[in-house]
Amino acid sequence: MAGHSRDPKLIALRELGVLHPHPDRVSDPLFVEHAFFDPRDLVQVKYEMLRLARLEAHPVRVVAARFGFSHVSYYQLRKALETSGLVGLLPKKRGPRGGHKLTPEVLDFVEAQIRRTDLSLDPLELVELVETHFGVDVHPRSLERALARREKKP
Numbered sequence: 001m002a003g004h005s006r007d008p009k010l011i012a013l014r015e016l017g018v019l020h021p022h023p024d025r026v027s028d029p030l031f032v033e034h035a036f037f038d039p040r041d042l043v044q045v046k047y048e049m050l051r052l053a054r055l056e057a058h059p060v061r062v063v064a065a066r067f068g069f070s071h072v073s074y075y076q077l078r079k080a081l082e083t084s085g086l087v088g089l090l091p092k093k094r095g096p097r098g099g100h101k102l103t104p105e106v107l108d109f110v111e112a113q114i115r116r117t118d119l120s121l122d123p124l125e126l127v128e129l130v131e132t133h134f135g136v137d138v139h140p141r142s143l144e145r146a147l148a149r150r151e152k153k154p
Helices: 002-006 008-016 029-033 042-055 060-066 071-089 104-116 123-134 140-152
Strands: none
Touching (some): 042 060, 042 071, 060 071, 104 140, 123 140
């Protein structure tokens, strides 16, 4: 195991977020018999799975299993490849893509309240106003950070 920690490809795959979490599940002969095919490379594994099922007309469930995926994942990946090309095979970040609670409308409202009261409202009071007006539960520190980010924008 100690040799793996210095493997530059392993380090690069991990840093880029494309290190296959379960390379041991890849049992396709290409990845077992040929050094060029690396079961740790998640994008390569996904692409070869899609290629094999499409060009060689193997059953999807069988092919997906040989590459460590479910048939549902296969169809999702096929659609991603058709829609976005190889970039579609890159893992997507999970979770919200931004401040889904602190929308521009909420922040405009908060800034207006601050101006109206000449900065006399503390974060807890501002959070209560947001809750009352928008029905959104926000942490005071999150509100402070969002307002600070807004001030930095030109």
